[in-house]
Amino acid sequence: MYYDAALKILGILGALFLLEAYALLVARQMRGIINLYAGHSALLAALAATVGYLTGSWYLYLVAALTVLFKVLAIPYTLKRVIHDTVLEKREIHFVFGMSGSLLIGGLLSLLAYFTSTALVFPGDTLARLLLPVGSAVALVGLFITVGRLEAVPQISGLLVMENGIILIAVVTAFGVPLIVEFGLFFDVLVGALLLGVLVMRLFAHTETTAAGSLRRLKG
Amino acid sequence: MPESILAMPLAAAVIATLTDGFLAVLTVLVQVAALGFSLDIAWRVVAAGPLVGGWFYVDAVSALFLVTVAVVSCGAAVYSAGYVRSAHEGKPVTGWALRRYYVQFNLFTFAMLSIPLLNNLGLVWIALELTTLASVFLVGYEYTGRASEAAWKYLVLSFVGAMLGLWSLVLLYYAAVHAAGPGVGLDWPGLYGLAAGLAPRTVKVVLLLALIGYGTKAGLAPMHTWLPDAHGEAPSPVSALLSGAKTTVSFYVVLRFYFIAVRAIGAAAQHMMLFFGLLSVAVAAVFILQQRDYKRLLAYSTVEHIGIAGLGAAFGTPLAIFGMLFHLFNHAVTKSNLFYAAGNVLQKYRTREIAGVRGILRSAPFTGVVFLGATLAIVGLPPSGVFLSELSILIAGFRTYPAAAAVLLLLLALAFAGMVRPVAGMVFGPREGGVTETAVSGWSNLALGFNMLLVVLPGLLLLPWLSSLLRAAAAVFAGR
Numbered sequence: 001m002y003y004d005a006a007l008k009i010l011g012i013l014g015a016l017f018l019l020e021a022y023a024l025l026v027a028r029q030m031r032g033i034i035n036l037y038a039g040h041s042a043l044l045a046a047l048a049a050t051v052g053y054l055t056g057s058w059y060l061y062l063v064a065a066l067t068v069l070f071k072v073l074a075i076p077y078t079l080k081r082v083i084h085d086t087v088l089e090k091r092e093i094h095f096v097f098g099m100s101g102s103l104l105i106g107g108l109l110s111l112l113a114y115f116t117s118t119a120l121v122f123p124g125d126t127l128a129r130l131l132l133p134v135g136s137a138v139a140l141v142g143l144f145i146t147v148g149r150l151e152a153v154p155q156i157s158g159l160l161v162m163e164n165g166i167i168l169i170a171v172v173t174a175f176g177v178p179l180i181v182e183f184g185l186f187f188d189v190l191v192g193a194l195l196l197g198v199l200v201m202r203l204f205a206h207t208e209t210t211a212a213g214s215l216r217r218l219k220g
Numbered sequence: 221m222p223e224s225i226l227a228m229p230l231a232a233a234v235i236a237t238l239t240d241g242f243l244a245v246l247t248v249l250v251q252v253a254a255l256g257f258s259l260d261i262a263w264r265v266v267a268a269g270p271l272v273g274g275w276f277y278v279d280a281v282s283a284l285f286l287v288t289v290a291v292v293s294c295g296a297a298v299y300s301a302g303y304v305r306s307a308h309e310g311k312p313v314t315g316w317a318l319r320r321y322y323v324q325f326n327l328f329t330f331a332m333l334s335i336p337l338l339n340n341l342g343l344v345w346i347a348l349e350l351t352t353l354a355s356v357f358l359v360g361y362e363y364t365g366r367a368s369e370a371a372w373k374y375l376v377l378s379f380v381g382a383m384l385g386l387w388s389l390v391l392l393y394y395a396a397v398h399a400a401g402p403g404v405g406l407d408w409p410g411l412y413g414l415a416a417g418l419a420p421r422t423v424k425v426v427l428l429l430a431l432i433g434y435g436t437k438a439g440l441a442p443m444h445t446w447l448p449d450a451h452g453e454a455p456s457p458v459s460a461l462l463s464g465a466k467t468t469v470s471f472y473v474v475l476r477f478y479f480i481a482v483r484a485i486g487a488a489a490q491h492m493m494l495f496f497g498l499l500s501v502a503v504a505a506v507f508i509l510q511q512r513d514y515k516r517l518l519a520y521s522t523v524e525h526i527g528i529a530g531l532g533a534a535f536g537t538p539l540a541i542f543g544m545l546f547h548l549f550n551h552a553v554t555k556s557n558l559f560y561a562a563g564n565v566l567q568k569y570r571t572r573e574i575a576g577v578r579g580i581l582r583s584a585p586f587t588g589v590v591f592l593g594a595t596l597a598i599v600g601l602p603p604s605g606v607f608l609s610e611l612s613i614l615i616a617g618f619r620t621y622p623a624a625a626a627v628l629l630l631l632l633a634l635a636f637a638g639m640v641r642p643v644a645g646m647v648f649g650p651r652e653g654g655v656t657e658t659a660v661s662g663w664s665n666l667a668l669g670f671n672m673l674l675v676v677l678p679g680l681l682l683l684p685w686l687s688s689l690l691r692a693a694a695a696v697f698a699g700r
Contacts (some may be wrong), residue, residue, distance in 0.1 A: 206369075
């Protein structure tokens with residue numbers, strides 16, 4: 001009975017996880033984007049903890065705790081500290097494919113993820129059947145955020161969302177990767193986010209804009 | 221033994237945060253010692269088989285890539301000693317800027333040296349991402365708008381590549397857990413042993429993600445676009461490290477995934493690799509032909525050669541695998557030497573336009589000779605090592621995939637024209653005004669000379685010694 005309830009909760013959390021990726025796809029407020037990412041990571045932590053409860057692997061609680069520590073707290077805090085308010089106060093709305101076009105492509109990518117990843121699920125694997133497509137869809141939407149938005153801050157959020165999706169895949173398919181790998185991975189992502197933030201400020205200092213898509217000097 | 225190879229650059233990075241005295245010489249010593257230890261490991265692996273212990277697993281393939289990275293790092297350390305003495309308009313780099321350079325330089329080499337040594341593919345992933353993180357600000361070191369832009373592009377695309385690579389790793393682990401139960405690890409020999417039992421459909425997706433993901437860092441098309449920017453804008457010793465060592469060691473990771481896939485799904489894997497290899501060579505040939513900036517020209521040549529190595533892996537016969545591994549070594553030493561020569565030219569002429577450089581042979585004879593010689597070597601003229609390795613790959617190709625080998629031969633001819641014509645224009649001709657009188661540092665010339673020996677020797681003398689290591693490495697991937 002608890003099992004069924006937990007599965008239902010997982011379904012709801014998974015749906016929210018995907019929805020929030022869409023929200024990030026079209027969000028405009030720079031600071032809001034970072035907060036949305038923190039929320040997205042919190043959902044990931046909840047998903048990992050619930051899977052841990054379902055499968056009885058204490059190890060996933062640790063993954064959930066690390067997710068909260070690194071991605072709900074440390075990375076958003078770092079990004080907000082490193083990127084100055086002059087950049088964060090902006091509302092920038094440049095899309096390669098427009099807002100509705102972006103949502104449409106995001107939806108199509110989710111369908112693609114659904115059909116390719118259900119084919120990968122081994123028979124009898126209920127958890128993976130439920131959440132592997134969600135993880136793949138979030139990863140692809142994250143990739144598309146990086147490609148389809150022109151400003152630096154949303155591009156960073158796209159990379160981080162992509163990572164969240166892949167961690168979800170790791171959680172539901174193999175109940176996480178070995179601990180040392182998990183730790184190193186989160187550390188890499190934290191340092192990566194920090195460096196991205198620093199580079200955003202450098203670009204801003206040189207060009208007075210964070211529209212990375214308008215950088216066109218290096219070609220050919 | 222692997223511990224000491226890794227401890228030294230790490231210690232040098234720590235020391236570099238504390239002082240800026242003797243950093244250049246210290247780094248040279250550390251890298252020479254690392255090279256010595258690597259050669260010792262290679263020797264023992266050839267004699268007594270894989271070294272297993274703790275987090276490390278060193279078979280002949282690892283040893284080969286370890287030696288390659290160590291050779292390039294060693295050369296780059298020597299060249300750096302010259303670079304920091306006369307980097308910016310003849311003025312030396314000092315103080316915080318110097319420390320920053322050497323902290324990152326040593327961290328970068330630490331991460332690259334650890335990749336072939338590590339056993340666990342997850343740790344390899346982390347080390348590979350660390351190479352990017354450690355080198356981002358080396359790419360943006362000269363702090364211009366262009367350099368920052370190149371660093372941004374490098375970091376974002378590498379991050380995307382790393383994520384796709386992680387995805388591939390996770391799915392591989394999923395397939396392995398289903399093949400062998402939950403106790404399975406992420407160590408390569410274990411996964412390679414399991415390969416035949418992995419679900420083919422999953423392995424196809426794993427390989428596709430690995431080729432695109434790890435291929436991004438290796439410079440395989442279509443995700444190579446960061447490479448000409450980063451390699452073009454970085455300081456020359458860093459370009460040499462990126463082109464010679466980083467792409468090589470990333471390709472090493474591609475190979476680890478690829479040969480698991482070959483064992484699991486056979487020809488389907490080879491066809492995928494064939495596609496990405498040919499695409500890389502073709503894209504590179506097109507861009508080489510229309511290049512106006514000589515450092516970017518060299519960068520596109522790197523894409524080309526990684527593509528050639530990919531084709532060698534795709535052809536898949538023992539000869540092709542031998543040629544592929546040999547080619548990666550030759551490319552690493554030759555391309556890094558070209559970047560050292562290009563660095564000297566940049567210092568003399570203060571321009572990266574091919575059209576702005578004339579008469580290197582007169583203004584800097586030694587640089588001119590090396591630049592021309594290394595160019596002729598990289599396009600595959602004998603007696604260079606590249607000639608031998610390309611020949612092996614082509615012979616193997618005509619026996620397995622003749623159409624692909626014919627296209628490769630055609631593209632090689634195009635790249636030949638695209639490389640030799642501009643370089644000949646730069647090297648020969650009258651000495652024109654506007655050449656600075658700053659002498660090239662002795663350290664830089666030492667790096668040039670040392671590397672030039674390595675460019676030519678494999679084709680003449682070194683091969684008998686190197687080939688025992690190469691044969692042992694090829695045997696690992698042949699599953700024997």
